[in-house]
Amino acid sequence: MTSSMSMGQPVGASGTAGRGRFEAPAASVTPMVQLVDPSGVRVDDPDFAPIAPPDQTAALLRDMALIRRFDTEATALQRKGQLGLWAPLLGQEAIQVGVHSVLGGTDHVFPSHREHGVGMLMGLPIERMFGIFKGCEMGDWDAEALRFHHYSMVIGAHTLHAVGYAMGMAADARREDARRTDGQRPSSEPGVSVVFHGDGAISEGDVNEAYIFAAAYQAPTVFICVNNQWAISEPVERQSRVPLYQRAWGFGIPGIRVDGNDVLAVQAVTSWALDRARTGQGPTLIEAFTYRMGAHTTSDDPTKYRSADESEGWQHRDPIARTSAWLRSVGEWDDAQQAQLDQDTEAFGAEVRAAVDRVPDPSLGQVFDRVYAGTTDLLERERAEALGRVAR
Amino acid sequence: MSQTATAVSSSTLTLAKALNAGLRAAMEADDRVLMYGEDIGPLGGVFRVTEGLQARFGADRVLDSPLAESGLVGTAIGMAMRGYRPVVELQFDGFVFPGFDQITQQLAKLRSRSHGRVGLPVVVRFPYGGGIGSIENHSESIEAYFTHTPGLTVVSPSNPHDAYWMIQQAVASPDPVIFLEPKRRYHEKGTVRLDAPGRDLHEAAVVRPGAEVTLLAWGPMVRTCLDAATVAADEGRSVEVVDVRSLSPLDMTTILESVGRTSRAIVVHEAAGSYGPGAELAARITEELFYVIESPVLRVTGYDTPYPPSRLEAEWLPGVDRILAAVDRSLGY
Numbered sequence: 105m106t107s108s109m110s111m112g113q114p115v116g117a118s119g120t121a122g123r124g125r126f127e128a129p130a131a132s133v134t135p136m137v138q139l140v141d142p143s144g145v146r147v148d149d150p151d152f153a154p155i156a157p158p159d160q161t162a163a164l165l166r167d168m169a170l171i172r173r174f175d176t177e178a179t180a181l182q183r184k185g186q187l188g189l190w191a192p193l194l195g196q197e198a199i200q201v202g203v204h205s206v207l208g209g210t211d212h213v214f215p216s217h218r219e220h221g222v223g224m225l226m227g228l229p230i231e232r233m234f235g236i237f238k239g240c241e242m243g244d245w246d247a248e249a250l251r252f253h254h255y256s257m258v259i260g261a262h263t264l265h266a267v268g269y270a271m272g273m274a275a276d277a278r279r280e281d282a283r284r285t286d287g288q289r290p291s292s293e294p295g296v297s298v299v300f301h302g303d304g305a306i307s308e309g310d311v312n313e314a315y316i317f318a319a320a321y322q323a324p325t326v327f328i329c330v331n332n333q334w335a336i337s338e339p340v341e342r343q344s345r346v347p348l349y350q351r352a353w354g355f356g357i358p359g360i361r362v363d364g365n366d367v368l369a370v371q372a373v374t375s376w377a378l379d380r381a382r383t384g385q386g387p388t389l390i391e392a393f394t395y396r397m398g399a400h401t402t403s404d405d406p407t408k409y410r411s412a413d414e415s416e417g418w419q420h421r422d423p424i425a426r427t428s429a430w431l432r433s434v435g436e437w438d439d440a441q442q443a444q445l446d447q448d449t450e451a452f453g454a455e456v457r458a459a460v461d462r463v464p465d466p467s468l469g470q471v472f473d474r475v476y477a478g479t480t481d482l483l484e485r486e487r488a489e490a491l492g493r494v495a496r
Numbered sequence: 497m498s499q500t501a502t503a504v505s506s507s508t509l510t511l512a513k514a515l516n517a518g519l520r521a522a523m524e525a526d527d528r529v530l531m532y533g534e535d536i537g538p539l540g541g542v543f544r545v546t547e548g549l550q551a552r553f554g555a556d557r558v559l560d561s562p563l564a565e566s567g568l569v570g571t572a573i574g575m576a577m578r579g580y581r582p583v584v585e586l587q588f589d590g591f592v593f594p595g596f597d598q599i600t601q602q603l604a605k606l607r608s609r610s611h612g613r614v615g616l617p618v619v620v621r622f623p624y625g626g627g628i629g630s631i632e633n634h635s636e637s638i639e640a641y642f643t644h645t646p647g648l649t650v651v652s653p654s655n656p657h658d659a660y661w662m663i664q665q666a667v668a669s670p671d672p673v674i675f676l677e678p679k680r681r682y683h684e685k686g687t688v689r690l691d692a693p694g695r696d697l698h699e700a701a702v703v704r705p706g707a708e709v710t711l712l713a714w715g716p717m718v719r720t721c722l723d724a725a726t727v728a729a730d731e732g733r734s735v736e737v738v739d740v741r742s743l744s745p746l747d748m749t750t751i752l753e754s755v756g757r758t759s760r761a762i763v764v765h766e767a768a769g770s771y772g773p774g775a776e777l778a779a780r781i782t783e784e785l786f787y788v789i790e791s792p793v794l795r796v797t798g799y800d801t802p803y804p805p806s807r808l809e810a811e812w813l814p815g816v817d818r819i820l821a822a823v824d825r826s827l828g829y
Contacts, residue, residue, distance in 0.1 A: 242609040248577075254610055261602050264567055268574020275580070278556065297574075310598070313567030320562050474608040475646050477615055477670035480745040 134347045136393055137373050138363040142421040144429025152372040155206070158436045164205055164367050165427045165437070166445055168197040171221030172424065173449040174230065177456040178220070178237070182402045186460050187237045191218045195365070195397035198423035199330055201225070202370025203298060206378060210295035212251045212273075214266035216259075216330070219300050226252045230459040240463050259301075260308035263327070266299035267314045270323035270381075273297065296324045296381040298374075304335020306351065307343045315355040315389070322386035326377045327357075329389060330364065332396035337409035352389035364394030365423040395421070505691040512682040514656035515545045518663035519583065523553055526581060529667055531558040532572055533585030542587050543623055543682055565595035569620060573603055576616045583667060586622040590633025595620075596641070603672045604647030619666045623679035624652075625716045625766050626813055629806045636803055637767035642674045643744040643776070650744040651697060652676035654718035656686035658741065661693035669697065678716035698742040700750035706736030709760035709826050712751060712777055714740040717764045717814065724819035733823060743773055748780060755781055759790040760826045764814050769797035791829035796822045 139154055141147050154161075175193045182190040193200065200221035207213070213222055220233050228245055235241035236255060243254040253269075256262035273295045280290060305311045306329060318325045331348055333340050344351065352359025358380075362373040370392060377388035395418035399406050406415070431437035472479070472487040509517065523529045531546055531553075537560040540547030550558035561568050565586055572582035586592050592599070599620060606614045626635035642650045649671055653659040659677075666673040695701060703718065704725050711721040718739045725735040738754050740746065755761045761781050763774035778793035796814045804812045 241611065244611040244613075246613055247610065248613075253577075254606070254614070256602070258597060258601055261570065261597060264570025264598065265574040265577060265602070268571030268576075269578050270574070271571060272575045272578025272580050275556065275575075276578070309594075310566050310570060313562075313564040313570065316562050316564060317567045317571050321559075470611070471608070474612045476607070476649070481748065482745060 134349075134361060136361045136363050137369045138366050139368040139372065140366050140426055140430045142365070142426055144426050144433060146430060146433075149369070152369065152376070154368045155372050155375050158431060158434045161368065161427065161431060162436055162441070164201050164371070165424065165431060166448075167201045167204070167221075167225060168367065168424050168427065169445055169449050170452055171200060171224060172197050173453050174220065174224060174456050177453050178234070179398065179402060181234075181457065181460050182237070187234060187402075188239045189237050189401050189403060191220075191237075191401045192396075192398035193218050193221055195395050195418065195423070196330060196332060197221060198367040198427070199328065199364045199370055199392045199394060202367045203300075203328055203374045205367075205371050206375040207251075207298065208293050208296070208378065208382075210251075210273075210293050211378070212253065212266075212269060212295060212297050214253045214262050214269070214297060214299040215255060216262070216300045216302055216305070217255045217257055218302075218330070222300070223250075223252045226250055228252055230456055231462045234460050235463045238460065238463050240466050260305035260311040260314070263299050263301055263305070263311050263314035264317065266297040267318045267321075267323050267325050267387075270297040270318070270325040270387075271321050274321070274324055294324065294382050296326055296378050298326045298328060298378075300328045300330060302335060303329065303331040303333065303340045303343055303348060304338060305329075306348055307335075312355075315352065315357055315387075318387040319356040322384070324381035324384075325387040326374065326381055327352075327387065327389040328374070329391045330394060331391050332364075332394050334396055334400065334406075334410065336400040336404055337406075339410075347391070349389060349391035357387050357389050359389040359391065361391040361393055364392030365421045365426065367423060367427055506687055506689045508685055509656045509660070509688050510683050510685050511653070511656045511659045511678070512543055512545050514660040514686075514688050515663055515677065516547060516549070517688070518660040519546065519549060519667075520552065521660075522583070522664045522667040523549065523557065525664075526667075527557075528579060529557075529581045529583065530575065531585070532561060532575075532582045533559075533568060534561055534563055534587055536560060536585050541585055543677075543679065545621075545677070545682075546585065565591055565593075566598050569595040569598035569603060569618075572618050572620075573598065573606070573616055576618045577606075577614060581617045581619075581667060583619040583621060586620060588634045589622055589624040589636040589638050592620075592622060592638060599642070599648070599672075599674070600645045604645045607671070608647060615670045616672050617667075617670050619663075619669075619673045619675050621663075621675040621677060623682070624676045625678050625680060626803060626806075626809050627680035627716065629809070631806065632803070635806070635809065637765065637798065639674075639676060639743055639765075640767060640772050643773060648672055648674050648744060649698070649742070650674045650676065651742045652678060652715035653741070654678060654681065654703075654713075654715055654739050656684070657688045657694065658739075660688045660690075662697055662741070665693065665697035676715055680716050681719060684719070695741075698745050698747055700741055700747035701739045702736060702750065702754055703739045704735070704737040706758065707734040708758055709733075709762060709823055710736045710738055710751075710754045710758045711762050711764055711819065711823075712738050712740055713764040714743060717766060720814065720816060721764055721819060724816045724823070727816055728820060728823055731820075733827070735823060740777075746777075746780070748784070751777070752781070752784055755785055756788055759785075759788055761789065762794045762796060762819070762822045762826055764796045764819055766798050766813055768800045769795050770800050772797055791826045794822045794826055
């Protein structure tokens with residue numbers, strides 16, 4: 105028994121020395137799926153292998169470079185006062201690109217407030233994202249058509265929406281099955297809801313309830329827990345005494361840890377989890393082990409709560425440098441391609457800077473239009489008053 | 497109308513059975529309507545409001561859920577985003593709070609947040625109010641929390657006819673509806689006209705005409721106000737009773753017409769008085785009818801304490817005597 109256990113002495117445990125049935129399994133055993141190591145060397149995993157040939161990985165490198173540029177430009181725009189706030193994704197590019205690269209055409213993404221890169225890759229115009237952080241809108245995009253849903257600032261609240269959405273997808277599939285006559289093929293591939301949440305969110309009740317509901321109904325949901333080690337200034341050790349992926353088993357959900365700075369590994373593991381969901385095997389929790397290189401948002405200062413040594417240590421595990429080193433080693437990347445990519449990201453940076461000026465200004469009248477499907481006498485009166493005052 | 501037609505067009509039901517019939521009708525009308533909650537399947541809910549629905553519609557449409565209120569409302573939001581119309585049952589008013597964020601920050605706001613793109617036709621039903629001799633967290637009146645939240649509509653039926661129709665109207669609503677079921681009236685019977693609802697979901701109703709003072713109430717307090725009006729009539733007082741029915745939005749037209757006629761108003765509700773719906777109604781009436789009313793708008797409410805042990809609830813809750821005392825006070829100005 106550990107001294108920290110507060111329960112009464114269990115029958116038969118008296119005097120038990122060493123590890124026994126009343127102790128947790130060893131948390132030190134944390135196998136992590138990795139296919140390319142931090143120096144760019146391909147390594148073997150007993151269960152996973154790259155799912156695409158090397159020549160297709162260059163596209164992933166390009167996507168990572170572009171969303172990094174998007175993010176660094178956005179951070180600079182906040183510093184210049186053109187955005188009110190920004191939540192940087194620096195260091196997490198491999199997760200966003202790796203997950204996005206294996207999404208099917210019917211899958212839906214439920215992001216936390218840091219998946220700007222996923223949104224961009226799914227077709228969300230940059231200015232729509234900037235609209236939120238500029239204070240001009242709450243998320244004025246067609247989430248259903250884009251399959252990229254709205255940001256939720258209440259940590260973890262959206263995980264339940266993703267599970268409910270997946271339950272609806274499964275219900276749709278059952279209804280289609282019931283309608284189909286023998287021999288007909290399904291009209292489309294069954295969809296999966298892919299939900300991102302952070303390591304801090306794992307302490308929220310909603311996230312735990314999301315796991316429970318997903319397991320209870322075997323919802324086709326893939327949870328991507330982005331463990332970037334810090335929930336603002338709270339280290340992951342304060343959120344959990346066990347590795348995060350191990351928590352999933354307590355809910356009856358398989359949990360797996362992947363190197364979140366290894367785009368090939370993220371791609372392979374996500375693809376496996378999507379297949380599980382699509383074939384009716386239920387949800388999976390993927391812990392993507394990474395590091396938030398920047399601040400939680402531009403309003404905090406990481407130097408106050410974490411050491412320079414720690415941050416520098418993670419720079420050597422950079423997802424872009426690693427992928428490019430491996431591609432070079434297999435002859436799929438060279439200086440000319442890098443020069444072209446540098447030129448493209450430079451041009452893209454200019455596009456990002458221009459996008460912030462394209463964000464339309466909101467108008468006060470709009471806020472009265474969106475409360476209900478119709479309107480009410482009270483809202484009409486308040487609208488008239490508000491617009492009258494503005495007009496004066 | 498022939499006798500046969502009369503028999504078909506109306507029925508005598510308890511409020512609970514009327515809700516059950518209304519839910520059944522809503523599910524038959526639209527196969528995207530789902531029932532969702534704790535113990536609502538074979539058990540039929542703790543008050544048996546969903547009795548027989550799972551047997552009729554199957555476990556895919558009447559889903560028993562894990563015991564987690566935030567999970568219930570949150571996943572219902574996701575199902576609604578996918579095109580379903582979930583009707584969530586929470587077991588008691590005092591158990592709503594674990595789902596409070598999902599109701600007030602998510603369910604209520606997604607339409608605004610998405611600039612009108614995401615409508616959530618979700619009904620959150622729960623039994624509310626006291627008077628059944630139950631234990632803590634089983635008797636609260638928490639309508640003010642939801643009426644203070646833009647994006648929600650909040651309604652409460654007071655009789656079986658309204659229960660039957662208002663639940664169907666709530667399910668058909670494109671917006672989230674908080675549906676407050678007066679649990680102490682579940683077993684009271686009344687006539688349900690099955691051919692027509694009579695009025696829209698958000699209309700108030702003058703349920704007893706009178707000339708001297710208007711009582712404004714909803715849910716469980718409507719019956720109490722009608723009883724008070726009957727006693728008052730024996731004492732020579734003419735008291736009008738308005739069933740507010742919809743707390744958000746409020747039908748101020750009907751309310752102001754009534755108070756305009758009687759020139760006096762008393763709001764009666766079970767919840768604690770401070771910052772309660774009575775305060776809102778009093779303020780609105782005063783703003784609109786300042787030169788018409790003959791006395792201040794009065795409130796007869798629960799006291800500003802946590803809900804008491806049930807042996808005290810008969811004294812704590814607004815009853816006929818307290819309402820009549822308020823009538824006297826109002827007429828004494």
